[in-house]
Amino acid sequence: MMRERDTVFQAPRRSLLSIIVPVFNEQEVLREFHSRLSAALVSAQVDEIEILFVNDGSTDETLGILREMARTDQRIQVIDLSRNFGKEAAMTAGLEFASGDAAVIIDADLQDPPELIPQMVEEWRNGFDMVYMRRLSRQSETWLKKTSASAFYWLMGLIGRVQVPENVGDFRLLSRRAIDALNRMLERTRFMKGLFAWIGFPAKEIAYHREPRQAGKTKWNYWQLWNFALEGFTSFTITPLKLASYVGVLTSLASLLYGLFVFLKTLLTGDPVPGYPSLIVVIAFLGGLQLLALGIIGEYLGRMFIEAKQRPLYLVNRHYKTIKRHTLSLVQDERVRS
Template identity: 60%
Template sequence: MSPRQRLCIVVPAFNEAQALPALQARIAAVLDTLDLDGRVLYVDDGSRDDTWQVMTALAEADPRVSAIRLSRNFGKELALTAGLDHADADAVVVLDADGQDPPELIPAFVAKWREGFDVVYGTRLARDGESWLKKLTAAAFYRVMARLSSTPVPRDTGDFRLLSRRALDALGKLRERHRFMKGLFAWVGFRQCAIPYHRQARLAGRSKFSYWRLWNFALEGITSFSTVPLRVATYVGLLTSLLAFAFGVWIVLKTLLWGDPVAGYPSLMVVILFLGGIQLMALGILGEYLGRLYDEAKQRPLYLVDEWRPARTD
């Protein structure tokens, strides 16, 4: 007889002590219905509350649960990377710790995987418990990414997905420091399909992503998978130079034809401030990409593990 297929559910968490017990109960109920060897791997991303104590308690209560504690808070993308690196299974499901993505959808993911798909991702039809501004900015971000990136990142899709073993191995070869996981999931390619679902409100606690962090996350995604901002800066600089040259020619001709009664101060300041603003914007864009090259050149580890609690064998 062939060995049972193995499935690992990776759950990165930061200050989610209140949500994890209810989430684990739902995951356990789903694993009980699947005809495979299911496991759960929690990753504590340097939480400051009782998240690690809750994870160890869950591991004590259920032999299918293991947990990793990182040495500090590295951010969700790197915590997720740590979980994927330690997942030893034929397929892996990525699940947020807040309970907004339903574990009850995992059997549908597994069914698609068994049909031959390497990446099965959930596409959000609705997003409960989020403000209209967050929904609007999220929708705008995915549409901007679709315009700027040559890698087709699925719209309205988070990290909730299943990866086959070969997709996971391919992802493991990508070791860049600035990680936009939604883009990396799409970049590896292979056969992919979407399953639409209704995203629920959080089980407990509050979101760790403020609008400022979401803005920086959007910059991370755009600069990781597109050089269009650099090209735009080049075109804006070229257009500005042409306009400045044309304006200079006009000033010379006007002076030769009608003389120059010494033009006013306001127009001069407008031109100076406009050109200065364009230059600073271009320097800022260059700085974003240069900073990423600096981080890559240092070649530091993506994360450090403080404690590893493997699943029990009983």
Template identity: 45%
Template sequence: MPASSDAAYPAPDPIVAATRNRRGAKLSLVAPMHNETEVLDAFFGRIGRTIEDLGVEAEVICIDDGSRDDTLARLLDWARRDPRIKVIGLARNFGKEAAMTAGIDAATGDMVVPIDADLQDPPELIEEFVRLWERGFDVVYGVRVDRSSDSFVKRFTANAFYKVFNRVSDLSIPMSAGDFRLMDRRVVEALKTLPERNRFMKGLFAWVGFSQVGVPYVRPPRAAGNTSFGYLKLLRFALDGITSFSTVPLRVWSVLGLSAAVLAFFAAVGLVIRVMVVGREVPGYASLMVVILLGFAVQMLAFGVLGEYVGRLYQEVKGRPIYIVSRRAGFED
């Protein structure tokens, strides 16, 4: 848990801070879910205690992202028992980013907090988020300072991604910051104006700006069940993030192409001079094949990078909705 001293955080906007108080404010929790039936009881138990301790009006928006187990049925049962719980069932599995977008679009609170249902985002940390929101910060995000609950491979790849993203993008996202954060209403309204289909929410959270501050915490293991994010999904997620906020991969191939052209020119000049000085010679088959195969491999890699951007452009041009809702429960008609 973070230190409670205000000295640990930068100074917020005093004008904004003077107008904020949790009394009379509403908190919206947004929880995307995919096959989370094993953790629901523990999740709602801790969320309920957290809301009571905060003493605020609250809603818990649960988005079922095409689960294959009975997650949706159990969510609907919880919604019937607790009026604070609202359920959005998506027509199929659209992915976590789309599910989170659906929840943020539906949230009506003055404060909106995306949170994972597996309880690796400790609900008790929301108290510190709200306190800093009252001080004037528009975004308060959690920073995972200890990820020992994750595997070595996941920790290594996550750290590598953050470093690569911040190096190649004009936008900087905080190291080890996830989706777990509190956002003021005006930040949410700004997010809702962003229409792109390939959504990398961590980048969008940073792109909209506003005053932001991080709160360190220790990431606990999952309360139950298994993650739906395999390494292939994480790789695709990383590619979406980089290509959504950087054109450096395209510029790299422009530089490589120019460099290859310059080298080829000097090599051609050298061959001409060599023939003029020592006469014609038979070129080596091995060296010729190496050059051909290497050039072919480089071209295919360049086409692959270009294809990533063209594919995302294709998705945006079609203009399909980010998600489709098949069922809603607990919302006022």
């Protein structure tokens, strides 16, 4: 668990703050988000601000709206990815393009209020490398989603080697050295909440009430959340592999003892070997354990296969940035995550 402590780190007197906003099909809420964000940043204790919208392959009018906003707000840059790579890749792209002394990651759906950013900046100036936001309430979320989230954090804390703060999402502030540390991590299968926790550094928690989504629909279904949880488990612990080994050893030992018992019983009393139904149950049970162990090994092996291919984490289609007022230019030094 990250904890608060005194540190020699001090924020620079003149500072640039980067706001990283990963977006995917958020046309309904973008203008309202920009309005609230702009109002909130007025009271932030920084000298300059850049707003990086990372368009993660949106198929609606999101890109057009972002380019329109960039023409009227010099602070906005639009990083248009070549397709939908997922939120983890979009956040990584934002962190790599960010030039600020600190960066805030926030979603555009207004569930995380931009009005809290000045408070986050204040804590950063107090010497914290990371300011993470803990949700006191999760309005509009179903009972099943809340329960599964609690189960995930409990299990992650039980078997994981890195303590991931519970009820903490991607809404957070990172100092420059925290950003640089994250940018050194080159893995392709990324679980950002775990990476945020892994880097350590002095951290501060701020509690808040998460609001309902203002418009549009959530991009996460239960199948995606399940796969996301698997990424978390396999990225930060090998405990499932150890459990498969332990279960295999215990099952083999139990089978050996039971076989010895049947042999001695038959030898001493002449009772026949147990019949067909019990044999089928034992075979099915052992077969299930073997398939479970192979599945666990397969999850890790599949991730090793992805890492070994060394494909870029994302590709940039266009990078739009206002060079002069009311002039939106295409930046030619398009980057890829290698």
